[in-house]
Amino acid sequence: RYFHFCKLPGRVKGIRLLRFTSVVIIVLLLVAGALTALLPSIKDDKMPNSRREPKTQSQSALDAFTLIMQTYNRTDLLLKLLNHYQAIPHLHKVIVVWNNIGEKIPEEMWNSLGPHPVPVVFKVQTVNRMRNRLQNFPELETKAVLMMDDDTLVSAHDLTFAFSVWQQFPEQIVGFVPRKHISTPSGVYSYGSFELQSPGFGNGDQYSMVLIGAAFFHSGYLEDFQRQSEAVYALIDETQNCDDIAMNFLVAKHTGKPSGVFVKPVDIRNLEKDTNSGYSGMWHRAEHLLQRSYCVNKLVNIYDGMPLKYSNIMISQFGFPNYANHKNKM
Amino acid sequence: RYFHFCKLPGRVKGIRLLRFTSVVIIVLLLVAGALTALLPSIKDDKMPNSRREPKTQSQSALDAFTLIMQTYNRTDLLLKLLNHYQAIPHLHKVIVVWNNIGEKIPEEMWNSLGPHPVPVVFKVQTVNRMRNRLQNFPELETKAVLMMDDDTLVSAHDLTFAFSVWQQFPEQIVGFVPRKHISTPSGVYSYGSFELQSPGFGNGDQYSMVLIGAAFFHSGYLEDFQRQSEAVYALIDETQNCDDIAMNFLVAKHTGKPSGVFVKPVDIRNLEKDTNSGYSGMWHRAEHLLQRSYCVNKLVNIYDGMPLKYSNIMISQFGFPNYANHKNKM
Numbered sequence: 127r128y129f130h131f132c133k134l135p136g137r138v139k140g141i142r143l144l145r146f147t148s149v150v151i152i153v154l155l156l157v158a159g160a161l162t163a164l165l166p167s168i169k170d171d172k173m174p175n176s177r178r179e180p181k182t183q184s185q186s187a188l189d190a191f192t193l194i195m196q197t198y199n200r201t202d203l204l205l206k207l208l209n210h211y212q213a214i215p216h217l218h219k220v221i222v223v224w225n226n227i228g229e230k231i232p233e234e235m236w237n238s239l240g241p242h243p244v245p246v247v248f249k250v251q252t253v254n255r256m257r258n259r260l261q262n263f264p265e266l267e268t269k270a271v272l273m274m275d276d277d278t279l280v281s282a283h284d285l286t287f288a289f290s291v292w293q294q295f296p297e298q299i300v301g302f303v304p305r306k307h308i309s310t311p312s313g314v315y316s317y318g319s320f321e322l323q324s325p326g327f328g329n330g331d332q333y334s335m336v337l338i339g340a341a342f343f344h345s346g347y348l349e350d351f352q353r354q355s356e357a358v359y360a361l362i363d364e365t366q367n368c369d370d371i372a373m374n375f376l377v378a379k380h381t382g383k384p385s386g387v388f389v390k391p392v393d394i395r396n397l398e399k400d401t402n403s404g405y406s407g408m409w410h411r412a413e414h415l416l417q418r419s420y421c422v423n424k425l426v427n428i429y430d431g432m433p434l435k436y437s438n439i440m441i442s443q444f445g446f447p448n449y450a451n452h453k454n455k456m
Numbered sequence: 457r458y459f460h461f462c463k464l465p466g467r468v469k470g471i472r473l474l475r476f477t478s479v480v481i482i483v484l485l486l487v488a489g490a491l492t493a494l495l496p497s498i499k500d501d502k503m504p505n506s507r508r509e510p511k512t513q514s515q516s517a518l519d520a521f522t523l524i525m526q527t528y529n530r531t532d533l534l535l536k537l538l539n540h541y542q543a544i545p546h547l548h549k550v551i552v553v554w555n556n557i558g559e560k561i562p563e564e565m566w567n568s569l570g571p572h573p574v575p576v577v578f579k580v581q582t583v584n585r586m587r588n589r590l591q592n593f594p595e596l597e598t599k600a601v602l603m604m605d606d607d608t609l610v611s612a613h614d615l616t617f618a619f620s621v622w623q624q625f626p627e628q629i630v631g632f633v634p635r636k637h638i639s640t641p642s643g644v645y646s647y648g649s650f651e652l653q654s655p656g657f658g659n660g661d662q663y664s665m666v667l668i669g670a671a672f673f674h675s676g677y678l679e680d681f682q683r684q685s686e687a688v689y690a691l692i693d694e695t696q697n698c699d700d701i702a703m704n705f706l707v708a709k710h711t712g713k714p715s716g717v718f719v720k721p722v723d724i725r726n727l728e729k730d731t732n733s734g735y736s737g738m739w740h741r742a743e744h745l746l747q748r749s750y751c752v753n754k755l756v757n758i759y760d761g762m763p764l765k766y767s768n769i770m771i772s773q774f775g776f777p778n779y780a781n782h783k784n785k786m
Contacts, residue, residue: 283659283660287660287768290768291769294769304774304782329613329773329776329777330617330773330774330775330776330779331774331775331776331779331782332774332775333774388774388782390772390782437774438617438620438773438774438775438776439621439624439771439773439774440771440772440773440774440781440782441769441770441771441772442720442770442771442772443659443660443768443769443770444634444660444661444662444663444718444767444768444769444770445660445661445662445768446659446660446661446768449660449661451770452634452718452720452770
């Protein structure tokens with residue numbers, strides 16, 4: 127008589143069964159939740175902020191880019207460049223950032239000379255700021271942004287190729303103007319171009335920035351830029367300079383990689399001398415380069431470290447301009 | 457009297473509790489298993505088979521590569537090349553695949569002229585096969601393999617740079633000799649080099665293969681090659697050719713990307729004429745190129761499709777050989 131059997135009425139059995147299953151279900155949910163949290167972040171997470179990407183993106187907008195050009199005091203050059211750029215393949219739209227405060231935009235004349243291949247939007251600014259071009263413009267519908275200075279002409283071939291390169295490196299700045307920082311024994315950084323030697327770096331050279339005055343980058347970085355610290359904005363406004371250096375810091379910090387990929391241009395021109403305004407770019411100011419070294423050091427303080435990384439990769443188009451450009455001259 | 461309470465002896469309660477918990481545990485294991493199977497494959501999964509990677513890998517082996525050179529009938533050239541390659545930075549070991557069947561290896565002489573910077577292992581083969589070099593050699597301790605034909609000299613600068621490029625594209629073949637396939641209206645493919653025009657492809661050229669006779673690739677691909685179909689081996693043995701094309705198919709299929717990344721060499725030389733054996737490479741055979749077109753079409757049948765993808769990216773070292781090599785000549 128070790129065992130005492132007990133017949134239970136159905137309802138009690140039911141209740142117990144119910145409790146049993148509910149416990150199992152709850153445990154399942156907990157486990158599922160835990161494991162889901164453990165999922166490795168997939169590639170797209172490394173993309174710059176993509177929340178801003180319009181849900182309803184036209185097919186064309188997916189394989190296209192938006193040209194953002196900031197202009198100040200040389201409308202004649204702007205119009206010349208607009209005529210060049212409006213015919214570039216894969217161009218979706220042009221956004222002109224109008225820094226000529228109080229001056230009328232040439233929209234009427236532009237329209238009177240239409241039709242034009244793509245829409246051109248003039249964004250009238252209230253203050254002449256270097257960083258106006260880094261706004262998260264609502265008119266922007268493409269993932270890819272091509273940013274160009276208003277005195278620089280890059281050939282359609284170079285742009286078409288560079289865009290195809292950007293599509294393979296969408297989280298980096300893909301452009302035509304490489305620059306670098308140099309560490310010095312004093313711990314102070316210096317900014318420069320290829321003429322600045324890298325002590326201790328053997329054969330060849332390196333770059334750690336690609337300027338955004340002639341480059342493709344992901345539009346998500348424009349939203350990320352809106353969340354930069356006030357100190358960064360203050361630095362750019364104080365110098366009216368360095369917005370491109372700040373973008374390289376942003377991208378390098380975001381990716382943990384070199385911020386830029388340098389594409390060697392076949393045909394890039396500075397048209398500054400073609401303007402009648404007589405105005406020449408800010409980079410002619412005596413203090414321009416010193417300011418940029420100053421900005422690098424300031425940004426290192428703000429970031430509490432140096433996120434920029436060096437690269438020595440230079441990309442050219444296979445078989446262009448000459449069909450055997452890959453043959454060595456031995 | 458709707459409720460009938462029943463006191464159960466502890467043992468029965470125990471058994472029921474036991475059954476309850478065991479059920480929960482089993483369910484948990486099932487769920488865990490299921491969810492684990494759902495984990496998205498992380499980047500490393502895209503790496504070629506990495507099971508083979510030695511667990512106990514010396515630090516040096518992680519930032520180093522192994523040179524695999526297959527040799528046939530030109531030992532004088534081999535020794536000249538061994539003297540060149542043994543001094544290359546990051547070289548961990550040299551594996552010589554000895555296809556001179558029945559012929560004594562020059563180990564004695566090699567050792568008598570030591571010491572040498574890195575170990576050289578002679579792998580004596582029993583059959584002279586093109587694909588002997590694609591074995592999963594147990595002496596191989598590095599992730600990176602540098603495979604070189606026994607008549608090709610590439611400068612130390614080119615190799616050091618290309619290795620740094622491979623470290624950024626470890627799942628692709630990073631090398632100095634690009635080739636391509638061409639589709640024809642008949643649906644038959646043709647194999648060729650840059651002199652072969654790509655109909656309908658506008659400016660510039662494209663490549664869809666990087667030959668492994670002067671290239672870096674992941675050692676895991678040598679293990680993957682061991683699992684190729686018999687038809688692939690038969691094709692290579694029948695032609696004594698095309699092992700490099702087969703590797704490009706393997707890598708393209710594995711990655712879904714272009715199989716290769718082309719690095720423009722500054723100094724690459726064919727030393728064939730320097731041999732006293734008078735033996736000249738198989739690629740001089742009249743049928744060589746026709747065979748390779750034949751192989752492409754055969755492999756497309758075996759793969760039931762064309763996995764090769766085109767690329768038009770050419771990588772050079774920034775600032776080398778001339779420190780302003782990135783400046784355009786405008």
